[in-house]
Amino acid sequence: xxxxxxxxxxxxxxxxxxxxxxxxYSDSASNYFPWYKQELGKRPQLIIxxxxxxxxxxxxxxxxxxxxxxxxxxLHITETQPExxxxxxxxxxxxxxxxxxxxxxxELSVKP
Amino acid sequence: EADIYQTPRYLxxxxxxxITLECSQTMGHDKMYWYQxxxxxxxxxxxxxxxxxxxEKGDLSSESTVSRIRTEHFPLTLESARPSHTxxxxxxxxxxxxxxxxxxxxxxxxxx
Numbered sequence: 001x002x003x004x005x006x007x008x009x010x011x012x013x014x015x016x017x018x019x020x021x022x023x024x025y026s027d028s029a030s031n032y033f034p035w036y037k038q039e040l041g042k043r044p045q046l047i048i049x050x051x052x053x054x055x056x057x058x059x060x061x062x063x064x065x066x067x068x069x070x071x072x073x074x075l076h077i078t079e080t081q082p083e084x085x086x087x088x089x090x091x092x093x094x095x096x097x098x099x100x101x102x103x104x105x106x107e108l109s110v111k112p
Numbered sequence: 113e114a115d116i117y118q119t120p121r122y123l124x125x126x127x128x129x130x131i132t133l134e135c136s137q138t139m140g141h142d143k144m145y146w147y148q149x150x151x152x153x154x155x156x157x158x159x160x161x162x163x164x165x166x167x168e169k170g171d172l173s174s175e176s177t178v179s180r181i182r183t184e185h186f187p188l189t190l191e192s193a194r195p196s197h198t199x200x201x202x203x204x205x206x207x208x209x210x211x212x213x214x215x216x217x218x219x220x221x222x223x224x
Binding site: 001032034042043044045046049089093099100101102103104105 | 154157170171206209211215217
């Protein structure tokens with residue numbers, strides 16, 4: 001089955017700086033890669049996703065890149081703001097039935 | 113408004129009690145999932161369902177059981193709760209393609 005590794009586990013940046021979170025996956029047949037943001041005490045919320053037929057997708061300050069050959073994908077947040085502070089999870093859709101398998105999570109702290 | 117509803121939000125029970133965590137969705141989704149999450153930690157898939165009368169165990173072994181008699185309803189049952197079951201349980205659903213998944217608010221279970 002699919003296995004997703006996420007790094008780093010914690011990330012601290014100054015407001016206005018960029019943040020990058022990286023994930024690798026094991027199943028080359030996986031074709032869907034979403035990113036979720038979970039604020040303290042709240043449910044995970046989908047913030048951006050990418051399918052395997054594209055290499056990059058951008059939505060305002062956030063972007064995701066996908067390298068199918070290397071089996072890794074990354075989340076990029078530019079001009080970070082304190083409200084970006086949260087735990088971010090990457091995920092990959094398991095090709096065996098379409099289960100979503102999550103990475104370990106990254107706790108992002110944006111210091112004002 | 114289409115959403116996923118979990119009840120109860122918080123539950124404190126004694127060891128040995130039988131409990132059922134409720135999850136209902138009005139998203140019209142076929143796939144539903146249960147994840148177990150300790151605070152700020154990884155999302156572990158414990159059960160999933162592709163549709164009515166279809167249930168499978170996830171990657172994390174769990175003593176809980178699930179049923180899917182109706183498309184919109186996916187309850188999780190613990191026959192005899194133990195302190196090791198203390199955790200947050202998140203229900204999610206996605207369309208038949210298994211793409212965008214949406215989460216419920218979660219049930220925070222404490223077994224004393």
